[in-house]
Amino acid sequence: MPQELPGLYYDAEKNRYFPIKPRIPGSSSHASQFQKNPLSNSIQVEATKLCPQTKAPTSRLLHLRELNGGAFTFDRGRHSFQEEFHKLQASKPVIWRYRGTDNISDSALEQTQIDTQTLEGQMETDVLLAGSIDGSLSFLNVGKFGQHFEYGLTHIPDLVGPSTKVEAESNETPRYMWRPLGASLRMSSRISCMKLFEKCPTFTNNDDSKVRRALITTLGSETSGGYVYILNLLEPVDFSSTVDQRLHAVASFNYTIWTADFNSHTSRAVIGTNIGASLVNVERGTSVWVCRTKSDVLAQQFDQTGNLVLCGLRNGAIVTVDVRENQDGLSARLMRHRVPYFSSGRSNQKQWFELKGHIYPSHTIYMPSSISSLVSLQSYDQYFLASSMDGSMKLYDHRLTKRGAVQSYGGHVNSHTRIQLGVDQSERFVVSGGGDCYLRLWSIKSGKLLFEDKFSDSAPTTVCWQRAERCGGREDEKQRYKEHLFGQNHNFGAWLGSRGGLFYMHWS
Structure with a gap:
């Protein structure tokens, strides 16, 4: 059976996929309001800046499922009960x-599980790693772990949404958060990026599946450049003593480090700076330039193979860099490219910019302004999400870059801030804060804006979903992982970070 791909439909007669074309500019909005996807047999509604209300309440969805099974006709289209119920949640x-x-x-936020050493012995606990603009790195323990120590700060959750009492009372209050006194570090400058080394999903019963380390980069300052650090998380953590001995600097640069990503297949990380992208071997501490450009690299993402890196630039371009070459002397053999660039101004004239590296010019994508965030999808290895600082937010297929975006997401607001995109474990939804301090959530497949609300006076700039860590590798492992994700009932939860505080968002 053909695989369902976002933005594409399968033609059985021609035995190939075709993109679902967006509404032609100037055509009737009524005629193109609904787009049929023959593969999913469902209706996809165009992205809208208005938050759509779910038209079928839970009771109605349950009634339709009893009458029609997993798929039913409602509101002029065929729908999947499971998908509609997840959207309603x-x-x-x-x-x-x-x-x-x-x-x-x-500035950075990740969640994982680590072993902790207490007076009662070793135990496993959920922990948030939080990084700030002022350079502080904090361990925040979620749950009952704090009762094992006398000293520390307890953070109590206060309900800020929804506005209705019935919905609030139907959800359990999340666990308290504990910050031991010895669980904070002061870095040399602002924390610019933090990535956990990937681990295999827990359902594989792999005893060696814990997160071992975290990659942390600092932005740099007027007196010194940025640093690349490795945080050791394998050994049990004792918060009664300082944790700074777990942090090791593996590389330093006389440049600004904006972003980074880690290749789960090797011991290599890629960092984005104000002069290009560099590949760092975190075991040996060596580095080599893989791309040189005058436009800052603000966002990066490895593909699933670890052979290619997407680099989002300040000028709005997203370039594909090949990092498979022998790294010895690679910087001396970087090829020069002159890439066309279409200005977002009124003239819309073609411009050119130069960069060096092993890139694929034909795969270059252009967004209207500086790239803010890039996220690759694991279930569909050629798809990735991208956002830019003018508020544009799109889904692309790396194989069809010349055709433009597969899907667009309306309603996102930004002007100058690097705001992260967050994708849930099942890869159904994407969430992001906005420059207007609103939080918004979209359906990745349809582009529909499902939720928006303002609950803080500062923009939510970081996000991490509660999810099982992903594992690349053999095709059978990927297939089991995908079946695991889409076969289970999710209790969604996401952590959101902003200047105004740390938030937890939950669906039951």
């Missing part, structure tokens, strides 16, 4: 804010 989250968490999670 996503459109009605409950949000809490943790007291006393201002200014600790506005």
Whole structure:
């Protein structure tokens, strides 16, 4: 059976996929309001800046499922009960804010499980790694772990949404958060990026599946450049003593480090700077330039093979860099490219910019302004999400870059801030804060805006979903992972960081 791909439909007679074309400019909005996808047999509604209300309440969905099974006809289209129910859940989250968490999670945020050493012995606990603009790195323990120590800060959640009492009472209050006194570090400058080394999903029963390390980069300052650090998380953590001995600098640069990503197949990381992209071997501490450009690299993402890196530039271009070459002397053999660039101004004239590297000029994508975030999808290895600082937010297929975006997401607001995109474990939804301090959530497949609300006076700039860590590798492992994701019932949850505090968003 053909695989369902976002933005594409399968033609059985021609035995190939075709893109679902967007509405032609100037055509009737009524005639193109609905687009039929023959593969999913469902209706896809165009992206809209208005938050659509779910038209079928839970009781109605359950009634339709009893009468028609997993697929049913409703509102002029065929729908999947499972997909519609997940959308209904996503459109009605409950949000809490943790007291006393201002200014600790506005530049980086990751969640994982680590072993901790307590007076009662070793135990496993959920932990948030939070990085801030002022350079602080904090361990935040979620749950009952704090009762094992006398000293530390307890952060209590306060409900900030929804506005209706019935919805609020139907959700359980999340666990308290504990910050031990020895669980904070002061870095040399602002934390610019943090990535956990990937691990295999827990359902594989792999005893060696824990997150071992975290990659952390600092932006740099007027007196020194940025640093690349590795944080050791394999050994049990004792928060009664300082944790700074777990942090090791593996490379330093006389440049600004804006972003980074880690290749789960090797011991290599790629960093984005104000003069290009560099590949760093975190075991040996060596580095080599793989792309040189006068436009800052603000966002990066490895593909699933680890052979290609997407680099999002300040000028709005997204270039594909090949990093498979022998790294010895690679910088001396970087090829020069002159890439066309279409200005977003009124003249819309073709311009040119130069860069060096092993890139694919034909795969270059252009967005209207500086790239803010890039996220590759794991279930569909050629798809990735991208956002730019003018508020544009799109889904692309790396094989069809010349055709433009596969899907667009309306309603996102930004002007100058690097704001992360967050994708849930099942890769149904994408969430992002906005420059207007609103939080928004979209359906990745349809582009529909399912939720938007303002619960803070500062923009949510970081996000991490509660999810099982992903594992690349053999095709059978990927297939089991995909079946695991789409076969289970999710209790969605996401952590959101801003200058105004740390938030938790939950769907039951």
